[in-house]
Amino acid sequence: MITLYGTPPTRALRAIWLLNELDLAHEVIPVDIGAGENRAPKFLALNPAAKLPVLVDGDLVISESAAIQLYLADKYGDRFPGGGLIPDTPEERARMYHWLFFLMTEIEAPLWRVALHSFLYAEDEKSADEIALAKRDGKRMIAVLEQHMQGRGFVVGERVTVADFNAAFTLDWAREAALLDDAPALRAYLDRMYARPKAPVTIAKAMAALAA
Numbered sequence: 001m002i003t004l005y006g007t008p009p010t011r012a013l014r015a016i017w018l019l020n021e022l023d024l025a026h027e028v029i030p031v032d033i034g035a036g037e038n039r040a041p042k043f044l045a046l047n048p049a050a051k052l053p054v055l056v057d058g059d060l061v062i063s064e065s066a067a068i069q070l071y072l073a074d075k076y077g078d079r080f081p082g083g084g085l086i087p088d089t090p091e092e093r094a095r096m097y098h099w100l101f102f103l104m105t106e107i108e109a110p111l112w113r114v115a116l117h118s119f120l121y122a123e124d125e126k127s128a129d130e131i132a133l134a135k136r137d138g139k140r141m142i143a144v145l146e147q148h149m150q151g152r153g154f155v156v157g158e159r160v161t162v163a164d165f166n167a168a169f170t171l172d173w174a175r176e177a178a179l180l181d182d183a184p185a186l187r188a189y190l191d192r193m194y195a196r197p198k199a200p201v202t203i204a205k206a207m208a209a210l211a212a
């Protein structure tokens, strides 16, 4: 049985998306960051970085949400109708890795800076200037992906790959930060991805459920 530590609306959604698409039985264990459960010795033994998500599959304990996505696609991708979650050729895989790294380092990093300075840092650490800079940087990189997605159905090639399941979550986060106003192709792509029958809950819906 696969165990996933971390629940929506966290980056656990990246892992949940793959678990759903691959129809993998799994158990989800909530970890309450607000209560400091991610810093308890039991959790630190799984991930010394104290970060969610963590996936446990047999002897494998793996963190970093993009690595979890790639692992699930690599190990269980033949369960996916038609296969192809990781492209066959080195060239197409290179394109997929390019966009995965771009999403994680160029788009998620500024989104995380916005979140830290908006909600997570202590009051005296928060900086409105830092939020403005992070939003500017994020929008510049979102514009690059918007340009790439002109006339495309998927991030790489002609069918869905791991990069799409990362992009959709990351862009949902960008939508929450109001950074997609100038990105109509990405908004349409996001709608298509979340219309997939096995798409997980959006960040907004997960937040609403938590608040209820």
Ligand SMILES: N[C@@H](CCC(=O)N[C@@H](CS)C(=O)NCC(=O)O)C(=O)O
Residues within 6 Å of the ligand: 009, 010, 011, 012, 033, 038, 050, 051, 052, 053, 063, 064, 065, 066
């Ligand atoms: N690069 C990591 C980032 C993970 C991360 O920062 N997760 C957040 C929840 S979405 C977390 O665990 N925060 C707790 C903390 O930073 O103390 C990944 O993609 O998995």
